[in-house]
Amino acid sequence: MVEVVAERKKEMSPGRMFVEAYAARGLDAAVEYSVTITDSLTSSRRKPRYPARNMFRVVDLSTDARRYYWHESPPQPGDPKVNDADLRREAASRFRKSPIPELYPTTAWVQVPPDLWEDAETFESFIDYRLIVRLGTAENHTLIRGKGGLLNIPGIAGMTSKGSFSSTILAACNEVEQMGGTADGLVINPVDYYKLLGYSSLLDDLEQNGVFVVRTRLVDPGTAIVGDFGHGALLFDAGRSVIRFAEPPPGTFAEPGAALMAEIYERVVVNLPTNFFIVSLQGPAHADDAPAECGAHAARS
Numbered sequence: 001m002v003e004v005v006a007e008r009k010k011e012m013s014p015g016r017m018f019v020e021a022y023a024a025r026g027l028d029a030a031v032e033y034s035v036t037i038t039d040s041l042t043s044s045r046r047k048p049r050y051p052a053r054n055m056f057r058v059v060d061l062s063t064d065a066r067r068y069y070w071h072e073s074p075p076q077p078g079d080p081k082v083n084d085a086d087l088r089r090e091a092a093s094r095f096r097k098s099p100i101p102e103l104y105p106t107t108a109w110v111q112v113p114p115d116l117w118e119d120a121e122t123f124e125s126f127i128d129y130r131l132i133v134r135l136g137t138a139e140n141h142t143l144i145r146g147k148g149g150l151l152n153i154p155g156i157a158g159m160t161s162k163g164s165f166s167s168t169i170l171a172a173c174n175e176v177e178q179m180g181g182t183a184d185g186l187v188i189n190p191v192d193y194y195k196l197l198g199y200s201s202l203l204d205d206l207e208q209n210g211v212f213v214v215r216t217r218l219v220d221p222g223t224a225i226v227g228d229f230g231h232g233a234l235l236f237d238a239g240r241s242v243i244r245f246a247e248p249p250p251g252t253f254a255e256p257g258a259a260l261m262a263e264i265y266e267r268v269v270v271n272l273p274t275n276f277f278i279v280s281l282q283g284p285a286h287a288d289d290a291p292a293e294c295g296a297h298a299a300r301s
Helices: 004-011 014-028 120-144 167-178 192-199 202-208
Strands: 030-033 055-059 069-072 094-099 102-111 157-161 185-188 210-213 225-228 233-245 259-270 276-281 292-297
Touching: 004 233, 014 030, 014 120, 014 225, 014 233, 102 120, 120 192, 120 233, 120 259, 157 167, 167 202, 167 225, 167 276, 185 192, 192 210, 202 210
Parallel strands: 055 233, 157 276, 185 210
Antiparallel strands: 030 233, 069 094, 102 259, 157 292, 185 225, 225 276, 233 259
């Protein structure tokens, strides 16, 4: 990571590239980037806050020639018995192949304060740490609760409990392992993150066991996503982005003014839907433990 940070410090930031384009073309400035710009900046925060994209294996379609991806589907009622499936549940899954789906655009807007561009350093900072940060929030929405986001992908089961949220999360981690995978990612709302931080050692225990924790408003309080992100999902990425001045949709801002748009293109697919769970809480946040109830392999739409 230190080498990556040092290398990026040598590179021109997306904001600096756009500032130079503005100096040449004014409000007609537009820059197309050969990278996904939400992955182009390093945070200066002392406390890390990871975006959802960092959980996934990224496939850069600008350099990767693949046309298909593989995935598994669980057994259906009436399927023939498969040897050892009582011990190794995944043995009964069926292998599938699908074409890489159409990527979704993710867009963010900011309204530029009048004449901000006259101060090149401040204009650069505004693009890097306001426009692209807002694009990162929009990307979280795309990956988690958008049309193709994890909360809306068919085949991911729900798991609920009247016990503690902690015990339900751990039950989901166990269920992933019973399917032959490893729960290596947790997406959780900041409300629950800070409750758990003050109540138990769960988050520290999970992180020390290699679970990557993302906290974001884009999952509802009392809800979490647990899964095998390392082997069970992919993020198809166009490997390109654009920033330009444009006319925003009605209602984007409270008053008229010059607006900047940033856009990237991507799509999540889940190879192993049986290795992901949408955990939700039924009872009080810290009730006595009760067995978790799993809607195993129930489709979500």
